Amino acid sequence: xxxxxxxxxxxxxxxxxxxxxxxxxxxxxxxxxxxxxxxxxxxxxxxxxxxxxxxxxxxxxxxxxxxxxxxxxxxxxxxxxxxxxxxxxxxxxxxxxxxxxxxxxxxxxxxxxxxxxxxxxxxxxxxxxxxxxxxxxxxxxxxxxxxxxxxxxxxxxxxxxxxxxxxxxxxxxxxxxxxxxxxxxxxxxxxxxxxxxxxxxxxxxxxxxxxxxxxxxxxxxxxxxxxxxxxxxxxxxxxxxxxxxxxxxxxxxxxxxxxxxxxxxxxxxxxxxxxxxxxxxxxxxxxxxxxxxxxxxxxxxxxxxxxxxxxxxxxxxxxxxxxxxxxxxxxxxxxxxxxxxxxxxxxxxxxxxxxxxxxxxxxxxxxxxxxxxxxxxxxxxxxxxxxxxxxxxxxxxxxxxxxxxxxxxxxxxxxxxxxxxxxxxxxxxxxxxxxxxxxxxxxxxxxxxxxxxxxxxxxxxxxxxxxxxxxxxxxxxxxxxxxxxxxxxxxxxxxxxxxxxxxxxxxxxxxxxxxxxxxxxxxxxxxxxxxxxxxxxxxxxxxxxxxxxxxxxxxxxxxxxxxxxxxxxxxxxxxxxxxxxxxxxxxxxxxxxxxxxxxxxxxxxxxxxxxx
Numbered sequence: 001x002x003x004x005x006x007x008x009x010x011x012x013x014x015x016x017x018x019x020x021x022x023x024x025x026x027x028x029x030x031x032x033x034x035x036x037x038x039x040x041x042x043x044x045x046x047x048x049x050x051x052x053x054x055x056x057x058x059x060x061x062x063x064x065x066x067x068x069x070x071x072x073x074x075x076x077x078x079x080x081x082x083x084x085x086x087x088x089x090x091x092x093x094x095x096x097x098x099x100x101x102x103x104x105x106x107x108x109x110x111x112x113x114x115x116x117x118x119x120x121x122x123x124x125x126x127x128x129x130x131x132x133x134x135x136x137x138x139x140x141x142x143x144x145x146x147x148x149x150x151x152x153x154x155x156x157x158x159x160x161x162x163x164x165x166x167x168x169x170x171x172x173x174x175x176x177x178x179x180x181x182x183x184x185x186x187x188x189x190x191x192x193x194x195x196x197x198x199x200x201x202x203x204x205x206x207x208x209x210x211x212x213x214x215x216x217x218x219x220x221x222x223x224x225x226x227x228x229x230x231x232x233x234x235x236x237x238x239x240x241x242x243x244x245x246x247x248x249x250x251x252x253x254x255x256x257x258x259x260x261x262x263x264x265x266x267x268x269x270x271x272x273x274x275x276x277x278x279x280x281x282x283x284x285x286x287x288x289x290x291x292x293x294x295x296x297x298x299x300x301x302x303x304x305x306x307x308x309x310x311x312x313x314x315x316x317x318x319x320x321x322x323x324x325x326x327x328x329x330x331x332x333x334x335x336x337x338x339x340x341x342x343x344x345x346x347x348x349x350x351x352x353x354x355x356x357x358x359x360x361x362x363x364x365x366x367x368x369x370x371x372x373x374x375x376x377x378x379x380x381x382x383x384x385x386x387x388x389x390x391x392x393x394x395x396x397x398x399x400x401x402x403x404x405x406x407x408x409x410x411x412x413x414x415x416x417x418x419x420x421x422x423x424x425x426x427x428x429x430x431x432x433x434x435x436x437x438x439x440x441x442x443x444x445x446x447x448x449x450x451x452x453x454x455x456x457x458x459x460x461x462x463x464x465x466x467x468x469x470x471x472x473x474x475x476x477x478x479x480x481x482x483x484x485x486x487x488x489x490x491x492x493x494x495x496x497x498x499x500x501x502x503x504x505x506x507x508x509x510x511x512x513x514x515x516x517x518x519x520x521x522x523x524x525x526x527x528x529x530x531x532x533x534x535x536x537x538x539x540x541x542x543x544x545x546x547x548x549x550x551x552x553x554x555x556x557x558x559x560x561x562x563x564x565x566x567x568x569x570x571x572x573x574x575x576x577x578x579x580x581x582x583x584x585x586x587x588x589x590x591x592x593x594x595x596x597x598x599x600x601x602x603x604x605x606x607x608x609x610x611x612x
Contacts, residue, residue, distance in 0.1 A: 037231065037290060041081035048076075052405040053084045059401045060385070063394045064089035066455065067257040069370065071099035071250070072387035072394075075285040076406075079380050080293070085285075091250035091388070094262060104234060104248040104282050105386045106264070106271070108367030111281040112203050113291065114222050116155055116345025118210045120311035121225055127213050130155070130314075137209045140181025149184075149192045151209065154202045155344040156319045160188030161199040163325065171273040176218055179276070180208025195328070196320035196342060200278035203345070207277025219275035229306050230290045235283040241269035249282060252369050252388040256435065257456045259576035260389065279367075285384040288373055292384075295346075295363055296377045315344045316363055318356045322347065324475070332475050334399035334459065335362065336408060336447055349374075366395060374402070381406070393458050400446075400459065418445035425450065425483055429494040429505035430513055435575045437550065437562055441494065441505055452481065486511065501567050520549030528591050529584060533606030542606060544594070553582065 043050040053076060063069045071089030075082070091099040122128035130152035135141035141149060153159040165179075165186045166172060173179040183201045190197070207218045214221050219237040227235050236245060249266035264271060272280045294300065295316065299307035307315075318341035322331040331340040338349040341356055349362035359377070366372035370387030372395045383406075385398055404412045418426060428440045435456070442453040450462040450471060461474040462481065471481045484493035484504070492510040496503045506513035523530070526546045534541045543554040551563045551572060563572040563582060571581040580599040584591045596604045 038077045038080055038082045038286065041079075041083055043078075043083045046078040046081055046083060048078055048083055048406065052409070056398075056401055056405050057084060057086050059398065060086075060088050060394075063397075067260070068394045068397075068456070069387040069389040069392055070253045070260050072370070072385065072389070073099060073101060073103060073285050075289065075382075075384040077289055077382040077384075092262075092265070093251075093253070093260070095251075099250065102234065102248070102284050102286065103250050103386070104245065104284055105250055105371050105388055106238075106252060106279075106367070106369050107281055107283045107288065107371045107386075108279045108369045109200075110283070110288065110365045110367040110371055110373070111279045112277070112345045113365050114226055114281060115203055115207050115210070115218070115277040116315060117226055117291075117307060117311075118218070118222055119151070119155060119206050120307055120315060120344070122210065122213055123314070124308045124311050128209065134159075134184065134205060134209065137212050138177070138180050138184055138205060141184030141205075143185065143187060145187035146184040149188065151206075152344075153192050154206050154209075157196055157198050157202060157342060158193055158320060159199065159202045160190045160192045160194065160197060161202040161205075162186070162189055163198065164200050170271065175211075175274055176204065176276060177208045177211055180205040196323055198323075198325060200276075203278040204276050206345075207275070210277075217275060218277060219280070222275075222281075226291075226306065229304060230294060230301055232283065232287040232290055235281060235287045237272075237275045237280050238266070238270045238282050239272060239274065239280070243270075245282075250388045252390060254390040256391060256576070263390075264388075285373075285386050288371075289382050289384055292364065292373050292375045292382055296375050296380070296382075315346050316348060316360055317343050318348050318350055318360065319343055321356065329475055332396065332458075332461070334396055335403050336411060338362070370395070374399075376407075379407075396458055416448070418450075422450060424491045427491075428508040430508055430516075431494075431503070431505040432516070433503045434564055434573070434578060437564075437575055438548070440508060443494065484512075503567075517549075521546050521551060522549070526551055528586070528589070531591075532609040533594055534609050535604050535606045538604075540604075540606075541609070 043053050056076070057074060060072060060074050064071065069089060070093055071091050073087045074084060076084040085101055087099040087101050087103065089099055091097050091103050119128060123130065128151060130150065132151045133147065134149045134151060134154060135147050141147065149159045161183060165183055173182055183205045210221055211218050219239065238246060238249065246266040251262050251266065252264035253260040254263045255261050294306055295312060298309050299305055299312045320342045322340040322342045323329060324331050333340050333349060335349055337352055338361055339352050341348045341350055346363055347365045348360035350356060350358065350360050361376065363375045363377065364373040369390045370392055373382065373384045375382045383402055385395055387394065422445070426443050426445060428442050431439045431441050439455060444451045444453055444459070446459065451459050452462060453459045462471040463474050465472045465480055469482055473479045478498065480497040482495045483491050484495055486492040492507045492512045494505040496505070506516050523546055529544050529551060530546065532541055532543050540556055542556070545552050545554055547560055547562065553561045553563065555561065562575045564575050565572055570583050572583070574580040577599055580596065582594050582596055585593045591608060593605060593607045596606070
């Protein structure tokens with residue numbers, strides 16, 4: 001089941017473009033912070049039950065326990081009072097460093113909100129106009145394909161530009177202006193103005209325009225005009241290896257539950273050669289809440305006007321339905337009755353019935369290393385959830401808990417039960433394919449419809465498919481689900497059809513589940529595969545073993561990588577990285593070698609040394 005493609009599209013919508021080089025831990029909750037601009041208050045004093053906040057913290061605690069994140073931080077501010085501020089897990093797994101309140105994170109695409117605010121400052125001052133042609137400021141856009149692109153199209157991700165023009169060479173250009181000009185020279189992929197298409201490249205061009213008009217580097221301008229006035233003293237562009245603030249930065253991880261790899265250690269130096277418009281800013285939950293509060297206060301910080309009310313209106317007016325990365329499919333949300341839209345460098349949630357018109361219910365943005373902020377202007381409520389676990393989907397899971405515990409508890413408490421004809425479908429089903437190893441999928445009745453809860457991914461809303469008895473993912477109609485029944489008519493299996501392949505998850509506790517358990521591999525049934533295999537050129541020896549009923553590779557360090565047999569194929573894919581697979585060569589009934597392919601690594605042939 002290739003639902004990972006869906007998850008990547010969703011988690012990437014914090015959407016950074018960088019192609020970077022690339023264990024579960026118990027949570028370590030910290031005490032509530034008494035520091036910062038949002039003084040501590042009891043939940044009851046602002047009308048929130050303390051039990052609701054504890055339940056929200058328990059939810060995040062569970063993310064660490066289930067390895068959905070390596071570590072993180074949760075901040076809830078109501079009526080400008082801090083009612084919950086806790087940390088969980090680790091900010092560096094290898095060093096054993098606990099996450100503590102105030103840990104600095106790479107906020108990735110949340111930088112866009114500051115870059116957008118910098119542009120709005122120049123618009124307020126009459127130095128920049130939304131209908132300006134970008135080519136008037138960046139000559140690289142003065143081409144047949146790019147000449148008509150406007151500043152407004154950049155700010156709204158409607159310029160037709162690709163996600164990125166960069167590959168793995170992050171210093172391909174001398175500075176941000178050169179990078180912005182290269183974006184124009186590359187040009188759009190489709191007609192500017194015709195649709196929303198999230199683009200880091202376009203936001204870098206916005207940053208380049210700021211540099212051209214101000215004569216200042218983007219980071220210096222943002223520091224002087226936004227960070228200092230907002231009191232964001234813990235926010236900075238990490239560009240110098242000797243920056244003393246790096247000791248407060250969390251390491252960043254990429255992967256999925258059970259397969260997190262650290263790809264950034266702040267002690268090794270910065271990721272970026274210079275400030276980009278699309279990313280590069282590092283910040284904390286409390287600091288970013290100051291920026292979010294400025295949005296919610298109409299551009300003011302106390303008596304000081306940072307952005308005009310017009311600039312805030314431009315930023316927070318919906319311009320497009322928000323789609324997933326590289327797709328026209330709508331971006332999902334777990335907030336009841338809301339759709340996701342995009343303004344000018346702002347993510348907006350509006351009531352479905354509003355059809356993109358009127359004030360946003362929620363304003364904010366997210367970053368693809370695992371940071372997100374939501375603000376409810378009408379409720380004077382802010383929730384910030386920062387992790388550095390890139391590729392995870394914990395934030396989308398947290399939306400439902402925020403909605404259920406803080407926003408609309410009555411609606412959830414009084415929600416009707418599933419219709420009688422659908423009630424038999426509800427329950428747990430054990431999946432054992434792809435990266436799902438004995439994972440319990442749960443069919444739920446949520447918000448008046450069926451939903452499939454995949455613990456390591458998302459809660460996928462289901463819709464009736466064209467064929468009676470079939471269902472599909474709302475975010476991907478190409479994935480079809482149906483339910484099997486035993487001889488008595490009881491539902492005993494969930495079947496998933498995707499890309500021509502069929503997968504079955506027996507209902508937990510059913511006779512079918514018991515039969516599947518009996519078919520699991522053991523030392524006898526897997527005997528022909530087991531043994532040591534040696535690769536000659538590098539002198540590496542691996543072992544093929546059985547673990548928990550699954551074939552697995554034991555690497556030279558002793559780590560185990562479980563394999564999954566792809567249907568109708570000789571490939572055994574590595575569950576933790578399905579791009580990598582092994583094939584086995586058999587002669588006269590005995591396996592004599594195996595070959596590792598995929599994942600961008602050279603093909604390796606391992607010759608079997610001995611049977612076990």
